[in-house]
Amino acid sequence: xxxxxxxxxxxxxxxxxxxxxxxxxxxxxxxxxxxxxxxxxxxxxxxxxxxxxxxxxxxxxxxxxxxxxxxxxxxxxxxxxxxxxxxxxxxxxxxxxxxxxxxxxxxxxxxxxx
Amino acid sequence: xxxxxxxxxxxxxxxxxxxxxxxxxxxxxxxxxxxxxxxxxxxxxxxxxxxxxxxxxxxxxxxxxxxxxxxxxxxxxxxxxxxxxxxxxxxxxxxxxxxxxxxxxxxxxxxxx
Numbered sequence: 001x002x003x004x005x006x007x008x009x010x011x012x013x014x015x016x017x018x019x020x021x022x023x024x025x026x027x028x029x030x031x032x033x034x035x036x037x038x039x040x041x042x043x044x045x046x047x048x049x050x051x052x053x054x055x056x057x058x059x060x061x062x063x064x065x066x067x068x069x070x071x072x073x074x075x076x077x078x079x080x081x082x083x084x085x086x087x088x089x090x091x092x093x094x095x096x097x098x099x100x101x102x103x104x105x106x107x108x109x110x111x112x113x114x
Numbered sequence: 115x116x117x118x119x120x121x122x123x124x125x126x127x128x129x130x131x132x133x134x135x136x137x138x139x140x141x142x143x144x145x146x147x148x149x150x151x152x153x154x155x156x157x158x159x160x161x162x163x164x165x166x167x168x169x170x171x172x173x174x175x176x177x178x179x180x181x182x183x184x185x186x187x188x189x190x191x192x193x194x195x196x197x198x199x200x201x202x203x204x205x206x207x208x209x210x211x212x213x214x215x216x217x218x219x220x221x222x223x224x225x226x227x
Contacts, residue, residue, distance in 0.1 A: 033214060043203065043217035056212045091158065095213070102148060103215060107157040 004106035012112045021077040025094030038088035116141045120218035135189040137204035145206040147187040153200045
């Protein structure tokens with residue numbers, strides 16, 4: 001497709017379960033980002049992938065969060081042992097890696113932890 | 115560190131009124147600046163951008179000028195419409211810092227007929 005695709009669009013799970021969120025970036029975009037949008041914290045950067053370079057994980061809030069990007073394309077964000085404070089909308093974005101190029105966002109995954 | 119400050123919302127206007135949403139930033143070097151918009155029930159969309167001082171970004175009647183001297187990037191529109199009702203986010207991307215976006219808290223705009 002033409003845009004960033006995320007799945008699932010909604011996920012409800014019980015506290016303590018693991019969840020996986022998927023992002024399919026725009027074809028040809030080498031940079032991929034994950035953000036979190038929550039009521040209390042606004043929009044926060046989580047992790048960044050650029051080509052085959054080591055990811056910038058500086059925004060991950062705890063070691064329960066991890067992400068990988070296979071083959072330089074699809075990315076999966078995994079949250080282990082979910083907590084209620086993990087409830088948020090998780091947004092994925094991709095961009096071409098030239099200075100000032102904008103990031104294009106997917107519609108997000110709304111995660112609700114019961 | 116780098117940061118973005120936006121005016122608190124909600125901003126409530128009548129149709130055809132003039133809009134200003136203030137945004138100031140703190141950054142080392144010369145960041146790129148963006149306005150993103152989130153319409154009800156939709157994802158974040160890029161509205162406009164500016165990559166260097168004195169650049170003016172514009173789209174859909176909205177404008178913002180990159181002012182280095184005042185570290186500002188205020189969003190303006192001369193005549194708002196009901197369809198402009200949305201949440202607006204100012205953001206910066208500091209070069210050499212993975213280009214990750216640092217967002218302001220967002221400003222909700224409500225336009226009434």
